[in-house]
Amino acid sequence: MSDVSSESPLAGRLKKIKPSPTLRITAEAARLKSEGVDIVSLAAGEPDFGVPEHVQEAAIASIRDGKSRYTPSAGIPELRKAIAQKLRTDNGLDYTPDEITVGCGAKNILFTLAQVLFDPKDEIVIPAPYWVTYPDQAFLNDARPLMIRTREADGFTVHPDVLRKAVGRKTKAIILNNPCNPTGAGYTREQLEQIAEIALECGAWIISDEIYEKIVYDDFEFVATASLSPQVKARTITVNGLSKSHAMTGWRMGYAAGPAEIIKAMTMVQSQNISNVTSTVQWASVAALTGDQSCLKEMVAAFQQRKDYVVQRLNGMEGIWCFEPKGAFYAFPRIAHYFAMVDADGNEYKDSTSLCEYLLKQALVSVIPGAAFGGDEYLRLSFATSMDQLKEGLDRIEQALSRLKPGPHYDNYQAHLEQKRF
Numbered sequence: 001m002s003d004v005s006s007e008s009p010l011a012g013r014l015k016k017i018k019p020s021p022t023l024r025i026t027a028e029a030a031r032l033k034s035e036g037v038d039i040v041s042l043a044a045g046e047p048d049f050g051v052p053e054h055v056q057e058a059a060i061a062s063i064r065d066g067k068s069r070y071t072p073s074a075g076i077p078e079l080r081k082a083i084a085q086k087l088r089t090d091n092g093l094d095y096t097p098d099e100i101t102v103g104c105g106a107k108n109i110l111f112t113l114a115q116v117l118f119d120p121k122d123e124i125v126i127p128a129p130y131w132v133t134y135p136d137q138a139f140l141n142d143a144r145p146l147m148i149r150t151r152e153a154d155g156f157t158v159h160p161d162v163l164r165k166a167v168g169r170k171t172k173a174i175i176l177n178n179p180c181n182p183t184g185a186g187y188t189r190e191q192l193e194q195i196a197e198i199a200l201e202c203g204a205w206i207i208s209d210e211i212y213e214k215i216v217y218d219d220f221e222f223v224a225t226a227s228l229s230p231q232v233k234a235r236t237i238t239v240n241g242l243s244k245s246h247a248m249t250g251w252r253m254g255y256a257a258g259p260a261e262i263i264k265a266m267t268m269v270q271s272q273n274i275s276n277v278t279s280t281v282q283w284a285s286v287a288a289l290t291g292d293q294s295c296l297k298e299m300v301a302a303f304q305q306r307k308d309y310v311v312q313r314l315n316g317m318e319g320i321w322c323f324e325p326k327g328a329f330y331a332f333p334r335i336a337h338y339f340a341m342v343d344a345d346g347n348e349y350k351d352s353t354s355l356c357e358y359l360l361k362q363a364l365v366s367v368i369p370g371a372a373f374g375g376d377e378y379l380r381l382s383f384a385t386s387m388d389q390l391k392e393g394l395d396r397i398e399q400a401l402s403r404l405k406p407g408p409h410y411d412n413y414q415a416h417l418e419q420k421r422f
């Protein structure tokens, strides 16, 4: 008889899931804050704006009106109609209600989609740097994430040659995040067309995560992947939600639009899992999608101002290069210049994680290491906080970095990094 007591009760697939590398930094920042230490947090992944008043009112009204029962698993018809209208008006896309399903945030929608689309050993192409959740969701659904690098020189967008080399018989899906968390990359119509052509050639599905669609800067024009052509639409599942556009992160509303067969399967999984998104949230989401959108304009104007400031400050710092984001609310500066530098006590910093720990301890600023997103030469700074906090945080970072000096391994280490650079 086998010794059952020594065996882990946990399913084998969990072995591939790692605790988030960001957790240590975030937990340490929270601990310091709770002790009264004045931490500037540039780590947030959510807008620092309130939920629009009319959305709050709609939620309260739905409770008072007793709209508190189970709803259809795909979402109330009013909400699916509002989403269909949004896709038509904003993206020129025609979807019927049975081609739309609603879930508990885009994250839950992506997971449900993975459940219905991925078979064991399917390869899922994920451009790096990537949003942390994609690889783990692939693993949790027994598929294999296949990371492909994007380059600074291409504005962190997927180069068609790189994609062509990566795809093959096993490719089930390509995950596109436009605009991208963490890099801020945004795709032009031509770039999307090149990627879609490759996906169609190899029969891969395109999962287009467009959650940051509304938060875009300067002259960047967002194009929905599915809007490229009827052929592309037939192979694309569009994922979106209200977390970022309407600052509704805690409300948990996301949706997918795509071919009816896939949407029907997702709805079936949801019926055995969440049953439905909280009824109140659905009614509030109708108001968010159909009501006054001026709150969005104000939020994006504030983000634009902060983005300009943060990128200009970062690019003004010794040895740092920062891409000008096309969208989302993160700066993703390359900080590898400081790798193998040492502090006054002789401690050496060789990667983004240790450098983040240094910034937390010595500058009292929390940022996320690029390693968490598959880009160790970078840090992710969120500008979803006030200008005062941004200014203070960047001043502290600049001072702390200026105290680092090349250590004994500096030249060798930097040469090694240069060789590895894509």
Ligand SMILES: Cc1ncc(COP(=O)(O)O)c(C=O)c1O
Pocket: 045, 104, 105, 106, 107, 108, 131, 177, 180, 181, 209, 211, 241, 242, 243, 249, 253, 254
């Ligand atoms: C790229 C990306 N996709 C999806 C999500 C998940 O959004 P939601 O809050 O709707 O689950 C996030 C949230 O951080 C994100 O950054």
